[in-house]
Each structure stands twice: as structure tokens, then as C-alpha cells.
Amino acid sequence: MALCTYPQLLDDSKFPEDAKNRARRILQSCGGNSIGIDCVRHDVANYIQRRDGGIPSDPDNIYLTTGASDGIVTILKLLTAGEGRTRTGIMISIPQYPLYSASVAELGAVQVNYYLNEEKCWSLDISELQRSLQAAREHCNPRVLCIINPGNPTGQVQSRQCIEDVIRFAAKENLFLMADEVYQDNVYAEGCAFHSFKKVLFEMGPEYSSKVELASFHSTSKCYMGECGFRGGYMEVINMDPEVKAQLTKLVSVRLCPPAPGQALMDLVVNSPQPGEPSYQTFMKERTAVLSALAEKAKLTEEILNTVPGISCNPVQGAMYSFPRITLPERAINEAKAKDQAPDMFYCMKLLEETGICLVPGSGFGQREGTYHFRCVCPQKF
Amino acid sequence: MALCTYPQLLDDSKFPEDAKNRARRILQSCGGNSIGIDCVRHDVANYIQRRDGGIPSDPDNIYLTTGASDGIVTILKLLTAGEGRTRTGIMISIPQYPLYSASVAELGAVQVNYYLNEEKCWSLDISELQRSLQAAREHCNPRVLCIINPGNPTGQVQSRQCIEDVIRFAAKENLFLMADEVYQDNVYAEGCAFHSFKKVLFEMGPEYSSKVELASFHSTSKCYMGECGFRGGYMEVINMDPEVKAQLTKLVSVRLCPPAPGQALMDLVVNSPQPGEPSYQTFMKERTAVLSALAEKAKLTEEILNTVPGISCNPVQGAMYSFPRITLPERAINEAKAKDQAPDMFYCMKLLEETGICLVPGSGFGQREGTYHFRCVCPQKF
Numbered sequence: 001m002a003l004c005t006y007p008q009l010l011d012d013s014k015f016p017e018d019a020k021n022r023a024r025r026i027l028q029s030c031g032g033n034s035i036g037i038d039c040v041r042h043d044v045a046n047y048i049q050r051r052d053g054g055i056p057s058d059p060d061n062i063y064l065t066t067g068a069s070d071g072i073v074t075i076l077k078l079l080t081a082g083e084g085r086t087r088t089g090i091m092i093s094i095p096q097y098p099l100y101s102a103s104v105a106e107l108g109a110v111q112v113n114y115y116l117n118e119e120k121c122w123s124l125d126i127s128e129l130q131r132s133l134q135a136a137r138e139h140c141n142p143r144v145l146c147i148i149n150p151g152n153p154t155g156q157v158q159s160r161q162c163i164e165d166v167i168r169f170a171a172k173e174n175l176f177l178m179a180d181e182v183y184q185d186n187v188y189a190e191g192c193a194f195h196s197f198k199k200v201l202f203e204m205g206p207e208y209s210s211k212v213e214l215a216s217f218h219s220t221s222k223c224y225m226g227e228c229g230f231r232g233g234y235m236e237v238i239n240m241d242p243e244v245k246a247q248l249t250k251l252v253s254v255r256l257c258p259p260a261p262g263q264a265l266m267d268l269v270v271n272s273p274q275p276g277e278p279s280y281q282t283f284m285k286e287r288t289a290v291l292s293a294l295a296e297k298a299k300l301t302e303e304i305l306n307t308v309p310g311i312s313c314n315p316v317q318g319a320m321y322s323f324p325r326i327t328l329p330e331r332a333i334n335e336a337k338a339k340d341q342a343p344d345m346f347y348c349m350k351l352l353e354e355t356g357i358c359l360v361p362g363s364g365f366g367q368r369e370g371t372y373h374f375r376c377v378c379p380q381k382f
Numbered sequence: 383m384a385l386c387t388y389p390q391l392l393d394d395s396k397f398p399e400d401a402k403n404r405a406r407r408i409l410q411s412c413g414g415n416s417i418g419i420d421c422v423r424h425d426v427a428n429y430i431q432r433r434d435g436g437i438p439s440d441p442d443n444i445y446l447t448t449g450a451s452d453g454i455v456t457i458l459k460l461l462t463a464g465e466g467r468t469r470t471g472i473m474i475s476i477p478q479y480p481l482y483s484a485s486v487a488e489l490g491a492v493q494v495n496y497y498l499n500e501e502k503c504w505s506l507d508i509s510e511l512q513r514s515l516q517a518a519r520e521h522c523n524p525r526v527l528c529i530i531n532p533g534n535p536t537g538q539v540q541s542r543q544c545i546e547d548v549i550r551f552a553a554k555e556n557l558f559l560m561a562d563e564v565y566q567d568n569v570y571a572e573g574c575a576f577h578s579f580k581k582v583l584f585e586m587g588p589e590y591s592s593k594v595e596l597a598s599f600h601s602t603s604k605c606y607m608g609e610c611g612f613r614g615g616y617m618e619v620i621n622m623d624p625e626v627k628a629q630l631t632k633l634v635s636v637r638l639c640p641p642a643p644g645q646a647l648m649d650l651v652v653n654s655p656q657p658g659e660p661s662y663q664t665f666m667k668e669r670t671a672v673l674s675a676l677a678e679k680a681k682l683t684e685e686i687l688n689t690v691p692g693i694s695c696n697p698v699q700g701a702m703y704s705f706p707r708i709t710l711p712e713r714a715i716n717e718a719k720a721k722d723q724a725p726d727m728f729y730c731m732k733l734l735e736e737t738g739i740c741l742v743p744g745s746g747f748g749q750r751e752g753t754y755h756f757r758c759v760c761p762q763k764f
Contacts (some may be wrong), residue, residue: 012396030611055722063688066448066613069637077488102636106459229412229642231448231613254484255451 022271026264034253036064036234037260040267044234047270051184052199061237063248064266066258067228068182068219071235072146073103075215078248079144079176080109089142091132092174092191093124095323095365095373097152098190110140115368118325121314122154126165133173145175150183150194150318151212153365153375155298157317163200171212179216182233185223188295189317197236220265222320224290232262232269267268294320297378305376320378323362344372398660404653408646416635416666418446418616419642426616429479429652434581443619445630446648448640449610450564450601453617454528455485457597460630461526461558462491471524473514473557475506477705477755479534488563491624492522496516497750499708503696504536508547527557532565532576532700535747535757537680539574539699545582553594561598564615567605577644580620596620602647606672613650614644663734679760687758689700702760705744710754726754 008021029039042063048057065071067222072321079291084382089110092100104111114132129145147166149158158166170177179197187194197216202209220232272287273279298316305313305324313324328336328343336346344361351357362373392402411421423444430439436725447453462470471492474482486493496514497610498504518524531540540548552559561579569576579598584591602614620626622749654669655661687695687706695706710718710725718728726743734740744755 014394047664066641067638073637099636106636229639231545231639231641251488254481254488255455256449257611257613259448259613259644261643262641 018273018277018279022268023264026267030260032257034257035249036062036258037263040263041065041272043267044236048198048236051197052202054137055199055202057236063235063237063252064258064263065233065235066262067221067231068180068217068233069099070198070231070258071215071217071233072099072178072180074248074252075178075235076103076109076144078244080107081143085139085141087140088144089136089140091129091136091142091145093146093148093151094360095153095367097148097180098364100146103368110136112140112142113366116151116154116156118314118368121317122151122156122323124158124162124166126169128170129166137352143176144178145170146178146180147197148180150186152183152319153321153323154314155316155319155321155323156314157187157189157194160195160200163195163197164204167197167201167204167208167212171208176213177215178212181216182222183319184218185291186294186320187318188298189315192317194318198236201238211239213240220262220269224287225265225269226290227265230265231259232266234266285316294378301376301378310366312353316378322376322378323365323373324376326372326374344374348374349370400659400661404650405721408649410716412642414639416637417631417638418444418640419645422446422645425649425653426618430580430618434578434584437581437584441620445617445619445634445642446645447615447617448644449603449613450562450599450615452595452613453597453599453615454481454560454562456630456634457617458485458489458491458526460626460633464523467521469522470526471518471522473511473518473524473527475528475530475533477516477535477744477749479562480532480746482528483748491516494518494522494524495748498533498536498538500696500750500753503699504533504705506540506544506548508551511548511551512704525558526560527552528562529579530562532568532644534565534701535703535705536696537698537701537703537705538696539569539571539576540579542582545577545579546586549579549583549590549594554703558595559597561596563598564601564604565701566600568676568702569700570680570758573696574699576700580618583620590704593621595622597604602651606669607647607651608672608705609647612644612647613641614648616648635709640749676760683758684762698760704758704760705747705755706758708754708756726756729754730756
């Protein structure tokens with residue numbers, strides 16, 4: 001770490017004392033642990049425990065990662081097995097963040113789509129999960145259910161009821177739950193709140209909390225932090241068979257360790273400046289400014305997009321995205337098809353050429369046949 | 383990057399001007415490129431070109447990585463295909479750095495062993511490559527030849543002649559060459575020098591330089607740097623089929639980007655302070671001190687180990703390791719077997735218990751049947 005090379009930074013009066021103490025503590029705890037620096041893993045566990053109203057978190061269940069993507073790919077890899085009809089099926093939402101479809105393809109696992117309900121603000125219906133699972137069982141072995149909450153690219157925030165239903169479903173169907181919760185601090189809509197899968201799982205009692213396998217993921221790249229380049233993240237792994245968990249530790253150890261600066265930054269996220277500490281005011285000021293700006297942009301995005309004829313946009317309840325639906329005229333669809341282009345790709349290219357505005361076509365994220373969308377990002381920083 | 387969050391660092395008089403200019407330049411070039419920051423990739427190409435006596439290096443062939451391990455696993459993944467007898471075989475040296483055997487197992491590729499010649503200072507014999515390849519062709523499709531030079535755990539440095547022979551062999555047998563050259567600055571023995579596979583390949587003329595597929599790897603973790611925690615590295619990919627290369631770019635893009643601080647550090651390695659710049663003296667002083675200390679310890683290691691009865695140690699020509707052979711008495715071997723332990727593991731455990739000295743048993747790296755070793759690290763920093 002830079003602090004090893006520049007020990008004089010620790011004596012620099014430009015840095016507040018609490019920041020330097022943090023650096024000293026992390027440096028002292030650096031001990032060559034492949035799953036993460038010990039004190040950071042303890043701080044992550046404490047953070048989760050605080051966040052979840054006191055439900056215990058065990059540092060031995062915490063793995064630091066090279067961003068959330070790395071953790072997600074690692075768990076998918078660990079859980080993929082079998083051949084032909086016994087090959088692992090991975091249930092992913094449509095629309096989804098393309099990391100999932102790409103990793104599933106890379107691992108040769110089977111992608112099992114379940115569709116979010118656009119008419120109900122991109123919510124998740126259990127009946128759709130059931131349909132999707134049943135259909136998949138005809139040709140593979142569905143073992144994993146991936147949830148992104150708050151949603152990317154859809155910006156929805158799941159209700160507590162929905163999460164309970166999903167957990168009940170996973171328990172009944174013996175599915176491993178993967179909860180991508182990297183936008184846990186990005187919730188804007190009134191009446192919406194972030195509920196972690198871990199907390200809901202444990203509040204449902206030992207029938208569930210002692211049984212349902214869950215991995216949840218967090219990152220330094222999103223929320224108010226936006227420090228994507230550091231590639232910092234963690235995962236908490238619950239109820240994993242100890243022999244499988246030993247293999248997980250072995251799997252991550254081959255790659256030696258996640259980046260130490262990213263680990264230090266993750267520590268700052270889970271162990272942020274407290275009232276009375278010199279950095280507290282600055283930290284809170286920046287955090288509040290970023291989150292308020294995002295909330296405002298989320299609202300603006302919905303309002304303005306819905307004024308445009310042919311575009312309809314669900315409320316952006318959380319995360320940093322909207323996934324508006326576009327109605328394309330028959331002629332545009334035909335012209336796209338003649339060019340062998342997806343119609344929404346055709347729309348986005350036209351928009352880019354004619355206005356300079358760059359949008360990402362919905363077909364990259366997946367959408368119901370015959371519907372067209374684009375993803376629009378609420379920028380975090382300018 | 384920390385410099386975004388603390389822009390005042392760029393005005394801090396404690397940092398030399400050249401260091402701040404470097405930071406500014408990298409910040410300006412940060413443009414969301416999954417294969418690495420543009421200016422860093424250009425600096426890497428310039429470094430390789432200087433190192434290799436002017437042989438051109440194309441920035442489009444440079445991929446920045448999360449340490450060398452990440453690059454090596456990515457290339458192995460890209461090249462692994464087929465089933466049963468057509469499954470890709472990966473030729474690796476024995477002894478080897480266990481990243482290779484672990485990744486080959488993880489990918490379900492076929493590990494094809496070739497043995498280094500301990501009697502000739504762990505050198506590589508082409509006849510042994512030929513034997514190994516022929517045997518492997520009976521049961522798989524050997525497509526990749528991995529070389530570690532300078533060697534880990536064996537500390538040998540390959541002669542120019544040897545590298546030429548290996549390249550000729552790879553060309554004849556249509557093998558993809560992977561050159562793990564992370565110890566390229568760690569060469570100590572008189573009469574030894576580092577020759578990059580890239581340079582030798584191009585000096586052999588277009589018959590080879592236009593044909594042999596090569597990926598070579600470097601890292602910020604070794605040599606005089608020793609900044610393992612940053613996970614910085616690069617790979618240069620030569621003569622790869624453009625369609626395969628497009629897939630490589632896609633594969634690394636799924637993971638978004640390598641850690642930005644590691645990229646900045648890699649830049650410092652390939653674009654180090656020059657005479658006349660304020661940091662030059664400090665840089666050279668530290669670099670020389672680290673490399674001299676390593677050279678001295680390499681020599682000491684060989685000398686002292688060879689005074690111990692039952693231990694014989696080849697010269698440590700480069701890297702940071704020795705792999706001494708131990709002669710174990712019959713009774714120790716039997717006792718180990720009774721405990722279901724590898725005999726060298728038994729030896730290392732006894733040594734640890736009785737003296738507190740911790741060594742890594744040779745069985746983790748691979749060795750000829752009936753021989754026993756341990757790996758000993760020349761520490762880079764204390």
C-alpha cells in the first residue's frame with residue numbers, strides 16, 4: 001500500500017487524525033490472508049450487524065472481493081456442475097445486469113430467465129419464479145436464484161413482503177440465494193426502504209435462518225462512494241456446507257488476495273467516520289450531497305421521460321438507473337430488421353447520430369419479446 | 383482513485399513534482415477502458431520496446447491485469463476447450479508455481495507435466511518437452527506451453543539458446559507460448575541475463591515472429607517493487623488470431639477493469655523516474671538497495687544450505703527462491719507414510735515444531751517421484 005512506501009503520510013498534518021488512525025490499524029492487520037484483511041472482515045461483520053438491527057454476523061462468513069463482480073463470478077463458479085440435463089441452472093431476472101448472463105455463458109451453466117413485472121413497477125412475482133423454475137427443470141438442474149435489489153437496470157426496490165416470499169420459495173425449492181445488494185444505500189422513493197435478505201431471512205425464524213443458503217454482495221463502486229476503480233467489495237456467505245465453504249476459500253486463495261487499497265476503502269464504507277471524529281463533518285456533507293443529488297435526478301428522470309410521447313418510465317425507486325419502455329413505429333422496426341439490428345439498438349444509434357445522446361439499448365439487458373427499452377444512468381458525479 | 387478524493391494531494395509540497403505530474407497524467411487518461419488506462423498501456427508498450435532493444439510493441443496488444451495471476455488464468459480460460467481426448471492440454475514445468483496446477487484443475491483442462499533438469503541447475507531440456515508432448519497426445523490435445531523464467535520455485539534463469547529452442551519447439555508443434563516473466567529484474571548469477579521471449583522470438587526472424595502465439599506476463603508484486611497488495615500487472619499478447627483476441631477483450635470486459643491504483647503503480651514500474659527528475663535519486667537508491675540485498679541473500683542461501691548434510695541446493699540464479707533437495711532417511715519416509723503424509727511435508731512439520739522454522743514442502747510444487755524438496759524464499763523486505 002502507498003502508506004508503506006510513503007510512511008511520512010502518516011505524519012502529514014493535512015490528513016485528519018482519524019484517517020491516519022484508520023490507515024495505521026489496517027496496516028497493522030495486513031497479514032497475508034487471502035480472504036481479506038482480518039480487521040476489515042471484522043468491521044464488515046459489525047457493519048452488517050448494525051445495519052440488520054443486531055442480527056449477528058460472523059467475520060468467518062465474510063470474504064473480501066475484487067469488487068462485487070468478482071464475488072458473484074466466484075460463487076457462480078463454485079455452484080456450477082453437472083452435464084446435460086443435470087447441468088446447474090442459474091435463475092436470473094430479465095432485465096438483468098449483463099454480468100450475470102455473461103458469467104453464466106462463460107461457465108457453461110444454463111441461464112434460466114424469470115421476468116420482472118414492468119406493469120407493477122418491475123416487481124418480482126412469485127408465480128413467475130415458479131413458472132420459470134418448472135420450465136427449467138425440464139432441461140437442467142436449477143440450483144441458484146439471483147436477485148438484484150435495488151434493481152439494475154430497473155431501479156425497483158423490493159418490498160419486505162416480496163423478499164419473504166422469495167426466501168420461502170428458495171427454501172421450498174432448495175435454491176441457493178444470491179443477493180446483489182450493491183445499491184443498498186440508493187433508495188429514494190417514498191414508502192420504499194432497503195431490506196437486506198440476511199435480515200429478513202433471520203427474522204423469519206430458525207426454520208429458514210438455519211437452512212437457506214445465501215450469499216450477499218456489496219461494493220465500494222456504488223451508493224454515495226462511486227469508487228469503481230478501486231475494485232473493492234465483500235460477500236457474506238450464510239449456511240454454506242462447511243466442505244463447500246472450504247472449497248470456496250481454496251478457490252479464492254489461488255488468486256492470492258483482493259486489492260489491498262480496495263479493502264481499505266471497503267473498510268471506510270463499513271466503518272465510516274463517527275460523530276466527534278475530525279472527518280465526520282466532511283464525510284457527512286459529501287455523502288448527503290451525493291445521495292440528495294441522486295434522489296433528485298431519479299425523480300427528474302422519471303418525470304421528464306414520461307413527458308416524451310412514446311416513452312413510459314417506471315418510478316426510479318432506487319439504484320442509479322431507469323429502464324424506460326419505448327414504443328417504436330412499425331416502420332422503424334422493419335427498417336431495423338432489414339439492417340439485422342435489434343429495434344432498440346436501431347433507435348439508440350439514430351438518437352446518437354442525430355442528437356449526440358448515448359443510451360444503452362434494452363436488448364443487452366433482456367426484455368420481454370416485442371418490447372423495447374433503453375437504460376439511462378443517473379450520473380453519480382460530474 | 384485517492385487522488386480524485388483528495389485533490390489537495392496534487393498541491394502538497396511533500397510530494398515531488400514528477401510524482402504529481404505522473405498522477406495528473408494518469409487521471410487525465412482514465413477513460414473507462416476495460417483493458418487498462420490508455421496512457422499506461424502506451425507506457426507499457428514503450429517499456430517493452432526499450433527493454434527489447436527497439437523491437438516494436440503495440441499498445442493494442444497490452445492488457446492490464448489484476449496481477450499476473452489474473453492474466454495467466456484469463457489466457458488459460460480462453461484457450462481451454464474440447465472434451466475427452468480433444469480436451470486442451472496445458473504443459474507446465476515440474477516443479478511449478480501452484481497457480482498453474484490449480485487453474486488447470488479449476489478449468490477442467492488437462493495438466494501435462496514436463497520435468498526441469500535438477501542435475502543441470504533446473505534447466506529445461508527440449509527432449510523432455512518432446513517426451514511430455516508425445517505422451518500427452520495419447521489422451522488430450524496439448525495446445526499451451528507455460529514457461530516460468532526466471533523460475534519459481536527453482537530460481538533458474540534460462541539461457542538465450544534454451545529460449546530459442548523452446549520457441550522452435552512451440553512453432554513446430556503449434557503450441558501457444560505463455561511466458562511468466564514476473565521476475566525479469568531478479569537476475570543475480572554471473573553469466574546469467576534475462577532474455578524476454580518476445581525479444582528472442584523477433585530476433586529469430588519473420589518465420590517465427592509472424593507465427594508463434596505468445597502471451598507474456600509481468601507484475602508489480604515482484605522484482606524490486608514487492609507491491610503485492612496492489613494487484614497490478616500486464617500481459618502482452620502476440621500473434622493471437624483477431625477473432626480470438628476480440629473474445630479475450632470481451633472476457634476481460636465482463637470484469638469491468640483492473641484496479642486503478644495497481645494500474646498507476648504498473649505505470650511507475652514501466653515509466654520509472656529518469657535522471658534529472660526530482661524522484662530519481664530516491665528511486666534508484668531504493669531499487670539498488672533491494673536488488674543488492676536479494677542478490678546477496680540468493681548467494682547466502684545457496685552457500686549455507688549446501689553446508690547442511692542431506693541438503694543440496696542449486697545456485698539461485700534469479701527470482702527469489704531456492705528449491706533445495708533433501709535426502710530423507712528410510713525411517714523418516716516410513717514414518718511419514720504411516721501418517722499418510724508426504725515425506726517432505728513430514729520433514730517441514732518436524733522442522734516447524736522443533737525449530738520454529740517454516741518451509742513449504744516440495745510436494746506442493748511437484749517433483750520427480752522419490753525426490754524430496756522444500757521451497758525457501760529470499761525475503762524481499764523485512
